[in-house]
Amino acid sequence: DAGITQSPRYKITETGRQVTLMCHQTWSHSYMFWYRQDLGHGLRLIYYSAAADITDKGEVPDGYVVSRSKTENFPLTLESATRSQTSVYFCASRDLSYEQYFGPGTRLTVT
C-alpha cells in the first residue's frame, strides 16, 4: 500500500543542470499535481494534470516541464536548474472527493 511516492527524497545539483523529480501513485487517481514549498510562500502550484497526456500550468510554471504518459506517473523536470528553484517539491494526487494526497516530498538544493 505505497500510495504516492517521490524520488529522490533529497537532491543536490548544480546551476544549469537538468534534473527530474519522479512521482508515482498507486491509486489510479486522475488528477496529479506538483507544488513547491518555500518559507514565506506556502504551497504554490507548478503544474497539474487532469489525466494522462493532459497537463496545464499552475501559478509558478516557468523553468519547469512535466509529462504524463501513464496515469500513475507524473515527472517534473527542471530543464536548467537555477538557485531560485531550491525548494521542497511535493507531488499530490486527488480522488473524486477533491481531497489531495501528498507524497513525502523532494528536498532540492541547487548550488
Add this chain to the structure above:
Amino acid sequence: GQQVMQIPQYQHVQEGEDFTTYCNSSTTLSNIQWYKQRPGGHPVFLIQLVKSGEVKKQKRLTFQFGEAKKNSSLHITATQTTDVGTYFCAGYIGGSNYKLTFGKGTLLTVNP
C-alpha cells in the same frame, strides 16, 4: 497572487490552551479544505467543508465555514504537543475544481 489569506502566521501556546487560525478569501469558495503538516513532513488532509455556515468537529478540532463562504476557521481546544505543526486552509477559486489555492499556513508550537 495569493487569494487565500491566513492568520496568524505563527502561534505559540502553552499545552492545554486553545488555538484558532483564520482563513479569508477575496472571492467565494466552492469549498474549503484544511491540511496539517508536521515539521519535516508533508501536508495531510484533515477535512473539507462545503455548505455555507457548516461546522464540523473532529475530537478537539472544530472547523467552521462562513455564511458567505469566504472565510473559515479551525479551533483546537486544549492543545497537546501532538498538535504541533503548520495548519493550511485551501480553496478552489474562480470556479476551478482542480486548482487548489493554499493559504500560507499558521505554524503552531506548543510548550509542554
